[in-house]
Amino acid sequence: MWIIEEISVLKLGSFDSISWLGLVFWLGLSLAAGWIGSHFQPGEWYKHLVQPALTPPSWVFGPVWTILYILMGTAAWLVWQRHGLSGAILPLGLFIIQLILNALWSYLFFGIRDPGLAFLDIAALWLTIMATLIAFRQYHPLAGQLLLPYLIWVTFAAYLNLQFWRLNG
Amino acid sequence: MWIIEEISVLKLGSFDSISWLGLVFWLGLSLAAGWIGSHFQPGEWYKHLVQPALTPPSWVFGPVWTILYILMGTAAWLVWQRHGLSGAILPLGLFIIQLILNALWSYLFFGIRDPGLAFLDIAALWLTIMATLIAFRQYHPLAGQLLLPYLIWVTFAAYLNLQFWRLNG
Numbered sequence: 001m002w003i004i005e006e007i008s009v010l011k012l013g014s015f016d017s018i019s020w021l022g023l024v025f026w027l028g029l030s031l032a033a034g035w036i037g038s039h040f041q042p043g044e045w046y047k048h049l050v051q052p053a054l055t056p057p058s059w060v061f062g063p064v065w066t067i068l069y070i071l072m073g074t075a076a077w078l079v080w081q082r083h084g085l086s087g088a089i090l091p092l093g094l095f096i097i098q099l100i101l102n103a104l105w106s107y108l109f110f111g112i113r114d115p116g117l118a119f120l121d122i123a124a125l126w127l128t129i130m131a132t133l134i135a136f137r138q139y140h141p142l143a144g145q146l147l148l149p150y151l152i153w154v155t156f157a158a159y160l161n162l163q164f165w166r167l168n169g
Numbered sequence: 170m171w172i173i174e175e176i177s178v179l180k181l182g183s184f185d186s187i188s189w190l191g192l193v194f195w196l197g198l199s200l201a202a203g204w205i206g207s208h209f210q211p212g213e214w215y216k217h218l219v220q221p222a223l224t225p226p227s228w229v230f231g232p233v234w235t236i237l238y239i240l241m242g243t244a245a246w247l248v249w250q251r252h253g254l255s256g257a258i259l260p261l262g263l264f265i266i267q268l269i270l271n272a273l274w275s276y277l278f279f280g281i282r283d284p285g286l287a288f289l290d291i292a293a294l295w296l297t298i299m300a301t302l303i304a305f306r307q308y309h310p311l312a313g314q315l316l317l318p319y320l321i322w323v324t325f326a327a328y329l330n331l332q333f334w335r336l337n338g
Contacts, residue, residue: 034232041228059210062231063203070239 023077030073033099034065037106045113052163054156068150072099075146079139091135098132101125115165122158129154192246199242202268203234206275214282221332223325237319241268244315248308260304267297284334291327298323 042058076095079088101124109118129151137144211227245264248257270293278287298320306313 031236038228038232041226057210059207059227059231062228063207063235066232066235067200067239070236 019081022080023074026077026080027070027073030069030076030099031066033103034069036103040106040110042110046110049164050167052160052167055160064153068153071146072150075136075140075143078143078146079136082140088139091132091139094128094132094135098125098128101128109161115161115168119158119161119165122154122161126151126154126158188250191249192243195246195249196239196242199238199245199268200235202272203238205272209275209279211279215279218333219336221329221336224329233322237322240315241319244305244309244312247312247315248305251309257308260301260308263297263301263304267294267301270294270297278330284330284337288327288330288334291323291330295320295323295327 046058072095076092079091079095082088085092101121105118105121105125108114108121129147133144133147133151136147215227241264245261248260248264251257254261270290274287274290274294277283277290298316302313302316302320305316
């Protein structure tokens with residue numbers, strides 16, 4: 001019986017209260033990056049820029065980014081849950097760096113209104129997301145997959161940023 | 170050994186591929202309600218209404234609603250996962266009804282611009298969410314808790330709707 005109980009605890013252990021707190025932490029950290037970025041909103045300045053082809057209406061960005069922050073927070077949680085912070089310091093370190101570059105973009109584009117500097121930031125962000133995705137895949141395959149929509153969206157966002165820069169330079 | 174393996178399968182069974190497909194289905198269904206509602210956006214008409222006290226800036230609604238749709242989809246998934254569709258037809262039926270009332274609200278308020286009719290809808294929505302929450306709690310306590318932020322937000326939204334109606338009637 002003790003073997004059975006031990007296994008039972010192990011299996012349940014993957015969804016205990018520490019694990020739930022971890023989920024809240026990683027989701028909260030990711031959404032916090034979005035919340036910081038949301039202090040810099042597109043205003044009249046943005047509206048009067050020449051808009052690149054394929055620019056979505058402004059209301060699209062809130063829901064899309066919220067879903068992406070939840071996906072990336074879930075991915076980081078999966079890696080952390082399986083390996084711990086010290087066991088996954090490289091992928092989780094990369095993850096934190098990309099979060100900072102992510103929040104910084106809104107400040108550079110909408111805050112100080114510098115599309116050129118914002119493009120440098122989003123290029124660095126793209127590379128860091130790619131590195132995080134590759135690292136995550138080695139630690140938890142599903143976590144890597146969860147970053148794929150994020151990478152695709154940032155590819156699209158980088159195109160928009162480049163075009164805003166070129167068309168309004 | 171066969172007992173150990175059976176337990177292992179049972180525990181893993183709660184996160185098999187059918188379960189993941191179910192999560193995608195319930196999240197997708199909930200987000201679809203938001204997507205349908207998003208076809209009716211606040212435009213110039215809304216901007217020129219007398220705004221009630223505490224009205225948040227428009228960009229707040231996208232992220233908040235996205236989080237609420239994800240929470241409610243997760244809640245429905247938990248109930249479905251534990252009891253199946255036939256075993257939880259009452260709570261999941263209530264859940265579908267509240268989703269329809271939810272999407273309908275955007276049509277009534279922003280589509281045909283009738284704050285009075287929209288208020289009737291949101292009052293019915295509030296009652297249906299309350300009934301869904303009570304039913305969910307009996308089938309899966311965590312699922313009930315996940316609906317609490319939604320109920321609180323709709324309480325606030327109903328106040329805003331009522332004030333928009335009174336101030337612009």
